[in-house]
Amino acid sequence: MSRHENLDIDTVPEYAENSVDTQTKAAFAARPAWAYRLETWLPRLVVAPTFLCSLIFVYGFILWTGWLSLTKSRLLPRNDWAGLVQYQKLFASERWWVACQNLLIFGGLFIAICLILGVLIAVLLDQRIRLEGTLRTIYLYPMALSFIVTGTAWKWMLTPGLGLEKLMRDWGWQTFTFDWLIDPDMAIYTIVIAGVWQSTGFVVALFLAGLRGIDDAIIKAARVDGAGPWRIYLRIVIPSLRPVFFSTFMILGHIAVKSFDLVMALTGGGPGYATDLPATYMYTYSFTRGQIGLGSASAMVMLGGVLAVVVPYLYSELGRKRHD
Structure with a gap:
């Protein structure tokens, strides 16, 4: 055995x-x-x-x-202490304040339009429509491109005499003009157009994932109580997407603050410096004008702006994990 x-x-x-x-x-x-x-x-x-x-x-x-940023560095780095001289020169520069104003315009419109379009398109795709996969791929495709490619493509389309203007005139509208790209007052909005086209698909994907994560039992209970589609979305769905809204806002804000390649490819900061952003200002003074100290000061201010966006996000995420 x-x-x-x-x-x-x-x-x-x-x-x-x-x-x-x-x-x-x-x-x-x-x-x-x-x-x-x-x-x-x-x-x-x-x-x-x-x-x-x-x-x-x-x-x-x-x-x-x-x-x-605390030295008098110009073409080459120097180690002599200069205090806040570079920051004083920075904040006295009219071009810097134009760049900050452009950032507010670009960032505000970029974030707002991406959020609005992202929510609307995600809601439409969430209706289980036909060809949902194809449409989702179409909206996500621009995200596969770099901002350099996006800026170059939109520059071709928006340059007067080419692209959109030439197409409309070939179709018979001989008086049609679209000269935003060379208009100092309107050029910043061409950057908004290109940025929204690039990033909306990413926002759609985030909100679509959020919509698919909502418990269907809550929506069915609201329908039993007689709530219509608009009321369900306004009272149940949209409030449930609050974390997605906040995360998307943080990501888009971070993209807006450090935008550089899109501007350089589309407008080069022009006409003049009408479309300068803090990132292009920093590059111009650091690498083309031999003002390393001034460029470093602008970079540190940009870092402060990025931290102002990222730190509240991290704080909220860590706080939520502690409560969970």
Whole structure:
């Protein structure tokens, strides 16, 4: 008779599990001491290069940029302390305030239009319409492009004598003009158009995911109580999407603050400096005008703007996790 024949069938898995655990513990106990040290330090050694590079090339250069903003650096870095001289020059610059004003216009319209269109399109796609997958792909396709490609394409379409203006005149509207791209008062709105076209699909995807995550039982109960579609969306669906609204606002705000490539490809900051944003201002003074100190000061102010957007988002997310 085998030594396992007297075991009850129900006890076999437990016995096997205990046997495996015993063997595993014995194998671990038999390992040399260096194996324990290697197991402990190997993950740290693997992560260390990435952590060190991030520490140097992100946070280290942020600190260096902050230091340069407090010096009289021009074409080359200098280490002489100058206090807040560069910040005084920055805030006395008319071009800087034009860039900040453009950021408010671009950022406000960009965020508002993306949110409105994103919600409306997501609600329409949530009705289980035909070709939903095709339409979702069409709206998401611009997100696969870089802002350089988007800016170049829209520059072709909006340049007077080409694109939209030429198309309309070829169709018979000989007096049609669309010269926003060369109009100092209207050029900033061409950046809004291109930015909205690029980012709306991303917003649609976020809100569509949020809509699909709402409990259908709540909506069915509201319908039983006699609530119509508009009331359901205004009283139940939209309030349930509050976290999505907040997250989307933070992401779009972050994109608006650091916008650079779209402006450079579409308008180059012109005509003149009518479409300058803080990012293009920083690039111009740092790399083309030999004003490293002034460019560093503008970069630090931009960092403050990004932190003003990101920190409340992180604080709200961490606070919500603590409550959960």
